[in-house]
Amino acid sequence: MKLSYNALIISGLIISVSPGCTTMPEAGTTNPFFTEFKTPYNVPPFEKIMARHYMPAFEKGMAEGRKSLEKILAGNEEPTFLNTIEPLDTMGSLLTRVSSVFFSQSQANTNDSLQKIEVEISPVLSEYSDEIGLNPKLFRRIKSVYDNQSKFNLNDEQKYLLENLYKSFIRNGANLNPQDQDSLRALNRELSVLTVKFSQDVLSETNNYRLYVTKDDLKGLPESVVAAAAQAAKESGQEGKWAFSTQRPSMFPFLQYSENRELRKKLYDAYCNRGNNGNEFDNNKILASIVRLRAERARLLGYKTHAHFVLEPRMARVPENVFNLLNSLWGKAIPVAESEVKEMQNIINSEKGKFNLGPSDWWYYAEKLRKQKYDLNDSELRPYFKLENVRDGAFKCANNLFGITFTPVKDIPLPHPEAQAFEVKEADGSHLGVLYMDFHPRESKQQGAWCGTYQSHHVLNGVEISPVVTMVGNFTRPSNGQPSLLSLEEVSTLFHEFGHALDDLFHRNRYNQTYIAWDFVELPSQLMEHWATQPEVLKSYARHYMTNDPIPDMLVYKIKNSSYFNQGFETVEYLAAALLDMNYHTLEAPVNVDVQTFEKDLFRKSGLIPEIVSRYRSTYFLHMAGGYDAGYYSYIWAAVLDNDAFEAFREKGLFDKSTATSYRKNILEKNGTMDPMQMYVNFRGREPVIEPLLRNRGLMQ
Numbered sequence: 001m002k003l004s005y006n007a008l009i010i011s012g013l014i015i016s017v018s019p020g021c022t023t024m025p026e027a028g029t030t031n032p033f034f035t036e037f038k039t040p041y042n043v044p045p046f047e048k049i050m051a052r053h054y055m056p057a058f059e060k061g062m063a064e065g066r067k068s069l070e071k072i073l074a075g076n077e078e079p080t081f082l083n084t085i086e087p088l089d090t091m092g093s094l095l096t097r098v099s100s101v102f103f104s105q106s107q108a109n110t111n112d113s114l115q116k117i118e119v120e121i122s123p124v125l126s127e128y129s130d131e132i133g134l135n136p137k138l139f140r141r142i143k144s145v146y147d148n149q150s151k152f153n154l155n156d157e158q159k160y161l162l163e164n165l166y167k168s169f170i171r172n173g174a175n176l177n178p179q180d181q182d183s184l185r186a187l188n189r190e191l192s193v194l195t196v197k198f199s200q201d202v203l204s205e206t207n208n209y210r211l212y213v214t215k216d217d218l219k220g221l222p223e224s225v226v227a228a229a230a231q232a233a234k235e236s237g238q239e240g241k242w243a244f245s246t247q248r249p250s251m252f253p254f255l256q257y258s259e260n261r262e263l264r265k266k267l268y269d270a271y272c273n274r275g276n277n278g279n280e281f282d283n284n285k286i287l288a289s290i291v292r293l294r295a296e297r298a299r300l301l302g303y304k305t306h307a308h309f310v311l312e313p314r315m316a317r318v319p320e321n322v323f324n325l326l327n328s329l330w331g332k333a334i335p336v337a338e339s340e341v342k343e344m345q346n347i348i349n350s351e352k353g354k355f356n357l358g359p360s361d362w363w364y365y366a367e368k369l370r371k372q373k374y375d376l377n378d379s380e381l382r383p384y385f386k387l388e389n390v391r392d393g394a395f396k397c398a399n400n401l402f403g404i405t406f407t408p409v410k411d412i413p414l415p416h417p418e419a420q421a422f423e424v425k426e427a428d429g430s431h432l433g434v435l436y437m438d439f440h441p442r443e444s445k446q447q448g449a450w451c452g453t454y455q456s457h458h459v460l461n462g463v464e465i466s467p468v469v470t471m472v473g474n475f476t477r478p479s480n481g482q483p484s485l486l487s488l489e490e491v492s493t494l495f496h497e498f499g500h501a502l503d504d505l506f507h508r509n510r511y512n513q514t515y516i517a518w519d520f521v522e523l524p525s526q527l528m529e530h531w532a533t534q535p536e537v538l539k540s541y542a543r544h545y546m547t548n549d550p551i552p553d554m555l556v557y558k559i560k561n562s563s564y565f566n567q568g569f570e571t572v573e574y575l576a577a578a579l580l581d582m583n584y585h586t587l588e589a590p591v592n593v594d595v596q597t598f599e600k601d602l603f604r605k606s607g608l609i610p611e612i613v614s615r616y617r618s619t620y621f622l623h624m625a626g627g628y629d630a631g632y633y634s635y636i637w638a639a640v641l642d643n644d645a646f647e648a649f650r651e652k653g654l655f656d657k658s659t660a661t662s663y664r665k666n667i668l669e670k671n672g673t674m675d676p677m678q679m680y681v682n683f684r685g686r687e688p689v690i691e692p693l694l695r696n697r698g699l700m701q
Ligand SMILES: [Zn+2]
Pocket: 001, 002, 496, 500, 522, 525
């Protein structure tokens, strides 16, 4: 996951939380945000920053921004890049500084005061960014610079920035006449109400359903699952029974282990019909309206369809490119899924089950197949993945690839007492940036793992500002005298976030505003994951925490093999959902669909096999209702990129210096300042291809 703040302030993307705003008393001159930090490497002086400093700093930051905006707009001379775009880029420096610290801290070190500020500040920031993003005078100036750009002798970075800035205003409706702007606002309002209702309905449908079972129906279930189900039943007033819900963490263990075929089907059917029960939480009409309104909005803004609107600033650019990818993967994955069906049917037949594998049987027989073919035991692996060894393994990879080093720094402010700080240096010893790592869960921290920046690379008045990056995770804590021993998944997560960190550390952008394409942002992180499980890399860092012995070959082999398990199913199930999303969002206005018919027709035409249901069906496809609309494809888009990019290293050598340098120069240094496909082609010598992904998932037949 990747957090980014500075771009949000200008692009108007901050989501408002709730209305209302209060003003905090002025904190005087001691507010650490009001002066230069004067710390090593200009990191935030965390120990001096109190909750009471944030509000005044936000307010002063916005006031400064407004003053700068007035100055830009007051100029009578012809708008130029120098008198309009550059001051616009630097005008939010205090606001960017306080936002970076505040939002990082409210994710990783929150408390009641910060939570209160977050609720207060979100709508205020959102209003502020609308003030800029919808300012007609500012738009006229930007448009003038954009239309006359050939006069200004702009370099590539400036052209890319201008193009994206201009388009973001257009996409916000800045170019519409007042009447159309009113229609746009009405459409946006209606859409936001409907998408909230859609997700609340899914939540209600999920919460309202429970499958209660008795003791006889627990056969096959692991103890921990039984205990959790007993607790769940007790909580809903049915003590003495066992309850399962359609929430994935409750449902999947049941589908995987329960020996009762009827009940597996009952639970899975309930899951698949959420939002489709003809009751007050039915989402069929709501989704149809969402799709209709999005198509209308796209037309109003001058786009053919909603997908054309969404994809314009992304690497995919147009729906045809997404369809090409999804369809070619589909053709490869279906036969593999069919052969998985055969393998599982063989198990059913050998157990004298007189039935054909159904959709709700998949997890149960896949688990049997996994045990037969790919068994990998978590507790066997963990002793080889001591946190410090894994971290140093990631450092070593970066050192082998790019020559950079990581030196622990003492006497530097830390975002939290548990965090670690490293100075990152180039091979010649010069300073590159600071990397914080904050590994373990605590109450004040959000779940998951992410990477963000306290300071992003840019150039200010000719001086290069170096990045301050933070990697945050929720990795297993040390306990009972045992060090922190990671699961294989946690190892991948650590390498993943480290890949984001390298991206932030290597950026060479001049301006604060960068535009990293949404479907490109996971390339650096997912690429890094590949090194974590390469046999020769594992052999060097995965050492037993007690004996220091390297990981045995048998385990290395099992790790590699496990990446092929159930891939036909996973890919088909995912692609079905991605196709559903793209098909809805490439309908041209006026749109009038019957959701159930649309879905059924689509899957019949595409040849989805009867043993697999789309990972999400229309009436509970939350990604599609908001946030990942015409965007669910991006997971596999990024997977194509990282597999193909890693292939470049496999061809030339895992740590080939010239490939690493090319990757750094062409992608990491340029990310956000150049067209992503062009960056990729400059690195790879051609556009990405799907074969490496197919090979790594065992889908080549
Ligand atoms: Zn990520």
